[in-house]
Amino acid sequence: MAVNLRIPGPTPCPEEVLEASSKPMINHRGPEFREMILRITDRLKSLFATKNDLFILTASGTGAMEAAIVNVLSPGDRVLAVSIGEFGDRFSAIARAYGADVVDIKFEPGTPADPDTIRKALNADPSIKAVLVTHNETSTGITNDVAAISKVVKGEFGKLFIVDAVSSIGSIPCPVDEWEMDVVTSGSQKGWMAPPGLAFVSMSETAWKAQAEAKMPRFYFDLAAAKRYLQRGQTPWTPAVSVFYALDASLEIITQEGMESVFTRHAVVAKKTREGVKSLGLKLLADERYASNTVTAVRVPEGVEAPKLISMMDKEHNIVLASGQGKLDGKIFRVGHLGYCTEADIQDVIDSLKVALPKLGFRG
Ligand code: PLP
Numbered sequence: 001m002a003v004n005l006r007i008p009g010p011t012p013c014p015e016e017v018l019e020a021s022s023k024p025m026i027n028h029r030g031p032e033f034r035e036m037i038l039r040i041t042d043r044l045k046s047l048f049a050t051k052n053d054l055f056i057l058t059a060s061g062t063g064a065m066e067a068a069i070v071n072v073l074s075p076g077d078r079v080l081a082v083s084i085g086e087f088g089d090r091f092s093a094i095a096r097a098y099g100a101d102v103v104d105i106k107f108e109p110g111t112p113a114d115p116d117t118i119r120k121a122l123n124a125d126p127s128i129k130a131v132l133v134t135h136n137e138t139s140t141g142i143t144n145d146v147a148a149i150s151k152v153v154k155g156e157f158g159k160l161f162i163v164d165a166v167s168s169i170g171s172i173p174c175p176v177d178e179w180e181m182d183v184v185t186s187g188s189q190k191g192w193m194a195p196p197g198l199a200f201v202s203m204s205e206t207a208w209k210a211q212a213e214a215k216m217p218r219f220y221f222d223l224a225a226a227k228r229y230l231q232r233g234q235t236p237w238t239p240a241v242s243v244f245y246a247l248d249a250s251l252e253i254i255t256q257e258g259m260e261s262v263f264t265r266h267a268v269v270a271k272k273t274r275e276g277v278k279s280l281g282l283k284l285l286a287d288e289r290y291a292s293n294t295v296t297a298v299r300v301p302e303g304v305e306a307p308k309l310i311s312m313m314d315k316e317h318n319i320v321l322a323s324g325q326g327k328l329d330g331k332i333f334r335v336g337h338l339g340y341c342t343e344a345d346i347q348d349v350i351d352s353l354k355v356a357l358p359k360l361g362f363r364g
Contacts (some may be wrong), residue, residue, distance in 0.1 A: 034233025059188030075099030281364025
């Protein structure tokens, strides 16, 4: 029986995607690769709902985050880093590592970012050049209201808006042009139903203007090089060809299904997850108004040890759950339901929790 991999990435891949990834190598500077990268880039742009440039990097999502930072900022630039969890903290850390002058706003884990707090921070410090926001915080299962945040960051203040959409775009609505996001990142192993290894980054015209002046050191992730090479249907460096094959196959499936149907499917399995865990007497970390449709964080009940629960689910039920990260380690477990996930996969999780929890002392 296949393992029910319920972590928020890498996610399971459809059989045809895995098969595609085992095709023979080709010349990454030849016509076949050219056709493939142009097709994939076009499809991703349409799924990002953007006319902006988009690049496919051979890296994980963190590589795209690093590319986002180093291409538009200079050391000493004042940056507002809005964090609601581990991945927001990571964005801030990357900016700081490259010498940005970072102002952090951190919200309690399990809560979303408040646009008014962002407004106050931007009012208080006109020297802020860019704002970093996580769309979907995978460590807490919260989706930020990026449309509302954009009204402040772009609409009221016209700042450079850099968004980590690694675990959202492609699964839940995240229209890049409509929300005026200047730089947006994602990774192949999330809702895209492909293996890890490729990361995506889109760049608006405003981002390109910032890029022309940005002085942070960059080489592998220099998007000006990526742009030059993409014009010839290539990447500057050797790409992960096998993951390109897989992504080509998964985007074919996603395109056939249609984005609206993909969003609905995610909403349905997410609701089933939340209703299911609540029916067992468990509590969600998130206020349901902000609960993510790609990952659900569940509080570990009093008296139950999280590592034992996760291990029992794995060994006895063949279900892999994710643990809490950082401050939430031991306090929550997470159920990933992005990409290739069915209602039956979620029912399996709920049925198995129902058996496992009482064995660990839960009397829900
Ligand atoms: N940002 C978010 C919201 C994520 O969920 C992840 C991955 O889990 C990342 C960034 C980092 O991506 P990667 O692990 O692919 O480097």
